Amino acid sequence: xxxxxxxxCDSSAISIGADRVAAxxxxxxxxxxxxxxxxxxxxxxxxxxxxxxxxxxxxxRLAYGPVQVSDVASLFDANFVQGGAHPLLLGLTEELEYxxxxxxxxxxxxxxxxxxSLDDYLINDGYRGLSNALNQSQADIVKAVTDSxxxxxxxxxxxxxxxxxxxxxxxxxxxxxxxxxxxGDSGTFSDRMVMEGDPFVLIEGMTxxxxxxxxxxxxxxxxxxxxxxxxxxxxxxxxxxxAGYLGDNIxxxxxxxxxxxxxxxxxYICGEETSLMxxxxxxxxxxxxxxPLPAISGLFGKPTVVNNVISLASxxxxxxxxxxxxxxxxxxxxxxxxxxQLAGNIKHAGLVELAFGMTLRELLYDFGGGSASGRPIKAVxxxxxxxxxxxxxxxDTPLDYEAFAANWTVLGHGxxxxxxxxxxxxxxxxxxxxxxAIESCGKCTPCRxxxxxxxxxxxxxxxxQELGKNIPLLRDLCNTLLNGSLCALGGMTPYPxxxxxxxxxxxxxxxxxxxxx
Amino acid sequence: xxxxxxxxxxxxxxxxxxxxxxxxxxxxxxxxxxxxxxVPAESVPAVANALRLSRAEVHGVISFYHYxxxxxxxxxxxxxxxxxxxxxxxxxxxxxxxxxxxxxxFHETTADGKFSLEPVYCLGNCACSPAMQIGNEIYGRVTAxxxxxxxxxxxxxx
Numbered sequence: 001x002x003x004x005x006x007x008x009c010d011s012s013a014i015s016i017g018a019d020r021v022a023a024x025x026x027x028x029x030x031x032x033x034x035x036x037x038x039x040x041x042x043x044x045x046x047x048x049x050x051x052x053x054x055x056x057x058x059x060x061r062l063a064y065g066p067v068q069v070s071d072v073a074s075l076f077d078a079n080f081v082q083g084g085a086h087p088l089l090l091g092l093t094e095e096l097e098y099x100x101x102x103x104x105x106x107x108x109x110x111x112x113x114x115x116x117s118l119d120d121y122l123i124n125d126g127y128r129g130l131s132n133a134l135n136q137s138q139a140d141i142v143k144a145v146t147d148s149x150x151x152x153x154x155x156x157x158x159x160x161x162x163x164x165x166x167x168x169x170x171x172x173x174x175x176x177x178x179x180x181x182x183x184g185d186s187g188t189f190s191d192r193m194v195m196e197g198d199p200f201v202l203i204e205g206m207t208x209x210x211x212x213x214x215x216x217x218x219x220x221x222x223x224x225x226x227x228x229x230x231x232x233x234x235x236x237x238x239x240x241x242x243a244g245y246l247g248d249n250i251x252x253x254x255x256x257x258x259x260x261x262x263x264x265x266x267x268y269i270c271g272e273e274t275s276l277m278x279x280x281x282x283x284x285x286x287x288x289x290x291x292p293l294p295a296i297s298g299l300f301g302k303p304t305v306v307n308n309v310i311s312l313a314s315x316x317x318x319x320x321x322x323x324x325x326x327x328x329x330x331x332x333x334x335x336x337x338x339x340x341q342l343a344g345n346i347k348h349a350g351l352v353e354l355a356f357g358m359t360l361r362e363l364l365y366d367f368g369g370g371s372a373s374g375r376p377i378k379a380v381x382x383x384x385x386x387x388x389x390x391x392x393x394x395x396d397t398p399l400d401y402e403a404f405a406a407n408w409t410v411l412g413h414g415x416x417x418x419x420x421x422x423x424x425x426x427x428x429x430x431x432x433x434x435x436x437a438i439e440s441c442g443k444c445t446p447c448r449x450x451x452x453x454x455x456x457x458x459x460x461x462x463x464x465q466e467l468g469k470n471i472p473l474l475r476d477l478c479n480t481l482l483n484g485s486l487c488a489l490g491g492m493t494p495y496p497x498x499x500x501x502x503x504x505x506x507x508x509x510x511x512x513x514x515x516x517x
Numbered sequence: 518x519x520x521x522x523x524x525x526x527x528x529x530x531x532x533x534x535x536x537x538x539x540x541x542x543x544x545x546x547x548x549x550x551x552x553x554x555x556v557p558a559e560s561v562p563a564v565a566n567a568l569r570l571s572r573a574e575v576h577g578v579i580s581f582y583h584y585x586x587x588x589x590x591x592x593x594x595x596x597x598x599x600x601x602x603x604x605x606x607x608x609x610x611x612x613x614x615x616x617x618x619x620x621x622x623f624h625e626t627t628a629d630g631k632f633s634l635e636p637v638y639c640l641g642n643c644a645c646s647p648a649m650q651i652g653n654e655i656y657g658r659v660t661a662x663x664x665x666x667x668x669x670x671x672x673x674x675x
Binding site for chain 1: 539540541542543544546547568574577578581582583584585596600601602603604605606637638639640641642643644645646648650653655656657658
């Protein structure tokens with residue numbers, strides 16, 4: 001009987017050798033005349049164990065990892081195809097603590113299925129949400145999403161149902177659904193994992209959104225840095241068209257939804273929704289003034305839903321199991337689950353999907369296992385390059401939008417980047433200003449000019465020049481950026497800069513007393 | 518066929534095929550860069566004409582996006598991540614090593630035309646930092662040694 005072996009096709013797994021391992025397994029099996037079926041699955045998200053090879057046995061899927069090409073012959077010698085003992089054997093995949101402790105709703109299928117197999121998707125509860133949606137009124141679909149408490153997972157945390165309701169209630173012959181897949185924040189990769197590991201769930205979520213608000217055209221605005229996601233999405237979209245899940249008469253319902261992937265071109269600002277729409281229209285990605293809201297006048301001036309990948313990928317399970325099911329996870333006004341991404345200097349980097357409410361410290365140590373270098377963790381940047389650095393004193397903050405906001409920190413898209421005690425936070429603050437200068441669209445003055453003045457002032461501070469004058473100047477400049485910028489790029493760059501200054505004044509060459517302001 | 522007329526034919530074919538898409542400019546520029554490796558200045562009038570835009574508007578879009586380049590790249594383009602997660606894992610030291618090893622700074626191409634070096638702000642490979650991309654290949658947990666090995670292998674392929 002043929003033996004089924006899984007080797008992930010996730011680009012992070014590939015970046016550390018998964019393709020070579022897959023090829024070596026196929027070759028070794030041929031040489032030994034062992035009949036195997038090799039499936040490229042998504043990643044389970046335990047990246048320190050990648051490439052993670054799984055073998056289907058009678059007791060379940062067994063995991064071996066991290067597997068390098070040089071391990072393949074010894075795995076066959078140990079008869080791993082029958083679950084044989086080997087130093088890399090980790091046990092049943094589902095029993096791995098890191099996975100077992102998670103609450104995977106949006107990531108339910110990722111790592112389990114062949115991402116571009118529609119059959120796999122259907123067998124594993126795929127398209128049940130759409131099937132329910134097709135039997136409901138538009139208002140009821142929107143109500144289910146509103147009831148679920150789902151808030152925009154891109155970072156701004158705006159209630160998804162309210163946005164959809166605005167588009168539904170705005171009369172227009174043409175409306176659009178846009179998926180913001182311009183996941184540019186450092187430390188984030190959950191969107192990428194969904195697009196590479198379960199592209200159909202995003203397609204299903206967008207289709208439901210289209211039917212709910214009356215939009216017949218969707219665009220996935222994907223960053224050009226994600227070639228593997230691009231390929232997976234295009235393959236899945238083609239299969240969805242062939243099987244009647246996209247197109248003019250979806251599953252015989254008479255409803256129409258068309259979907260296309262458009263590539264960005266390396267501009268961070270195009271993750272801002274109005275800049276993204278300018279880019280889709282074929283223009284420079286300049287931020288628009290709001291109002292009008294995109295929900296009323298968005299792409300080409302038409303009512304447009306713009307949602308992040310994770311928001312849209314969370315919709316199918318909400319329509320499948322009901323808004324209450326999803327809402328029962330979480331705390332306070334943060335309902336459901338958040339796929340957190342542990343990155344940077346962390347021992348167990350990976351994807352951790354959990355209900356809101358666990359503390360950052362639990363995430364860093366219970367899941368992350370502390371720093372990769374073994375040195376003390378000095379600072380953690382949560383929420384991407386526009387998120388604040390948290391010092392150890394703030395590690396007990398619960399992972400919840402409001403709890404983070406109360407600390408003047410940002411939960412955002414759930415990216416967590418860990419720095420050990422060798423990090424120089426003045427250099428990081430300088431980088432944050434430089435990044436803002438490089439990526440500013442240039443439309444508003446505080447962001448365009450303030451960012452350049454910002455890293456110049458920090459350079460002077462690092463050089464020890466006139467701290468008594470330059471520190472207040474930097475604070476004043478940050479105040480201008482915070483209050484005077486058109487969008488979050490200029491408006492939030494002060495979060496990392498000022499949090500670095502406030503929590504790590506010594507790195508700026510100043511003692512804490514002088515810094516009190 | 519001269520190089521210049523080759524460019525004109527390629528650009529003409531691409532604009533004819535894509536000009537009727539909604540928001541066609543970015544798809545056209547991507548197709549040109551995929552075909553030629555860059556977006557040559559002489560392609561601008563044809564693109565502008567096909568989309569009824571001014572040349573200034575097309576130039577403005579090309580220059581806005583970091584990914585589009587108006588000069589030919591080296592045979593292989595290395596995109597090195599400069600973002601926070603990679604910095605937390607020694608990205609700065611790796612950057613210095615790469616610049617010394619290749620003898621070039623960001624946005625430059627080696628004298629033999631083999632490698633161009635570009636910064637990138639996140640490849641979404643933050644769980645395996647530091648990261649880089651060469652062509653469509655993504656590399657994780659890159660060290661000075663593994664970089665040298667990769668470069669030697671890439672050179673051997675060239």
